[in-house]
Amino acid sequence: MDDTETLPESAPDEQDADIYGEDGAVKTSFLARVGAAIADRDVLFLRSHVGKLHQSELGHVLEALHSDQRSALVELLGDEFDFASLTEVDEAVRLEIVDAMPNQQIAEAVQDLDSDDAVYILEDLDQEDRDEILAQLPFTERVRLRRSLGYPEETAGRRMQTEFVAVPPFWTVGQTIDYMRDNDDLPESFSQIFVIDPMFRLLGAIDLDRILRTRRDTNIEEIMHETRHAIPATMDQEEAAQIFEQYDLLSAAVVDENERLVGVLTIENIVDVIQEEAEEDIMRLGGVGDEELSDSVLSTSRSRTPWLVINLFTAFLSASVIGLFDGTIQQMVALAVLMPIVASMGGNAGTQTMTVTVRALATRDIDIYNAGRIIRREASVGLINGVIFAIMIGLVAGMWFANVNLGGIIAAAMIINMLAAALGGILIPLLLHRFGADPAIASAVFVTTVTDVVGFSSFLGLATWWFGFK
Incomplete structure (x- = not known):
């Protein structure tokens, strides 16, 4: 007996209600049965156990299947395929499925969708295909969809339903x-x-x-x-x-x-x-833009490259700061052991402040009227945390290397860098926002650079001054 016979057609709902595993993902056993049914072209199984799924469940199944299986599933389901499920999948998956369908079939399916769902699918198509599909729709529906598609992306006009009372x-x-x-x-x-x-x-x-x-x-x-x-x-x-x-x-x-x-x-x-x-x-x-898991390896690599290049240049800047103190490091190896601690703590503190600031900008909780108060608040938090961790790392470093002076130097550098991290974490997103840049994209690399440069220069600079290294 094959796998398709183990699920009775009379009770698909019982099986379909349990397509998810404990981790929230579609069960591999269910996907295996669907894959086998696609390979065997078992239309009855697919229509009774996949075609009856809710659109969000069908969307998850489509994303979990292999690329060649998706189009085959849509073809085998025929009229039972819920076109609204394409609004639940990644853009790359949606385009892959839609590109494999004739425009006439898309036009017929779009007529059964709410206008907002229809726009969501049509807006990703090439202008030529979109016009051909719209031309096949009834006049009233065509006018409604053209009006919605005429509004800029990510506006209320693109998101709205044109069906209302x-x-x-x-x-x-x-x-x-x-x-x-x-x-x-x-x-x-x-x-x-x-x-x-x-x-x-x-x-x-x-x-x-x-x-x-x-x-x-x-x-x-x-x-x-x-x-x-x-x-x-x-x-x-x-x-x-x-x-x-x-x-x-x-x-x-x-x-x-x-x-x-x-x-x-x-x-x-x-x-x-x-x-x-x-x-x-x-x-x-994270500097990865609109990347999706379904994107190809090349497109993913291409989307991540620009900010990695910028990060490379800022890393050279940090390295050049260390290079200024190479003589100091050669005379006291302990500095090389301890200096990553200062930079790392500053980087984490800066990221915390930056995350809070970017979110506040997105929700409009921060504006010109309360910006000064919030800057003072974050600076105070940075100073307090700097003192706390300065005491901790100062004691540890002093005992570790049996050098009280070294403990005092790293403690002072910690306070300086934690304060710089707090100020950089809030001021950099605010400045980027002020000049029209997206702080969510650009802030991280600049905040990290600030904490690295300030951390290395303060720690190594204080050590050079205190110990009199040439």
Whole structure:
């Protein structure tokens, strides 16, 4: 009996509910069965055990499969393939799958997606393919998608859903309810009904639960409330996420430059934005940009090279500082043993301050009004930690090399470098932000350089001065 017969077709849900292992990854046993079914072209197994998965689960399966298996799986699933699962995978995986599909098939699949999901997939395609796909869509849907794609990337206009419920203010609650019952083009889920004038300008909104609790003969304008948090379509998606967080919103209207309603942002969209922005910040702090695990070896190497080159030049700068004191190091080998400690402690302290500062800049918790206070705070923290660790390393070094003077020198250098690390960790991101650079990308290499240069020069310089080395 082969593997495909061990899973009864009558109970796929039982098996599918347990596709994840304890580590949160897709079970290798499940992937092995899927791989065997793909090799055997077992359509029944794949449609009953893979085609029924939730879009996020199917996305995880697609990412876990080998490259040649993904396109085969999509082909074998046919109409059972959930195209929305492509919004759950890395860009490289998504492009790989979509590039293998004819544009006509993509156009048919896009028609079944929410507009925000459709835009998410179409925006990665070449302009020629995108235009060919859009040309095959119904007029209304084509216009909606073109409008969303016309907004800059990572803006509210790119993220919004163009499916929403909008009614005039003179309608009654009863008319609104009947309209929603009879309309087949409503979004799958929504929490607000928007009120518009004949020019589609936004007048207000009504929560869905308010509609259900109000008499049918009540006019909409009597129960609508002003939408104080309408989001411009050109607003950066991160700013929109901050508005959702600040005001605990579940959805928000998106308007164009003329205050006309063009879409709606939902908490589902915003959760994706928050996750993407957080991942982006983490990756940029490491100097790897938008790298994904599914990227090729060459593209990964290419994306990491620029900052490694910059780091190489800054490393030469640190090495040149050490070279200035080569005579001192030759006369006291203990200096060579201890000087990495000063630089390492400063580097870690600077990274801590830098991380807090970059995050504060991203969340707008730091501005021109409180920057001075925060700088003084970080300098105080650096000074206190410097004194604490100076005492510790001074005692250890003094006993280790039986030289009290050496312990005092490294203690003094520790205080100087910890203070420099704190100041560098906050001032460098602030300066980069002030001049329009991304502090998440550029801060780390410069903060490390500052702590290395200050650490080596203070320690070796103090030793040269104290011991009178030439």
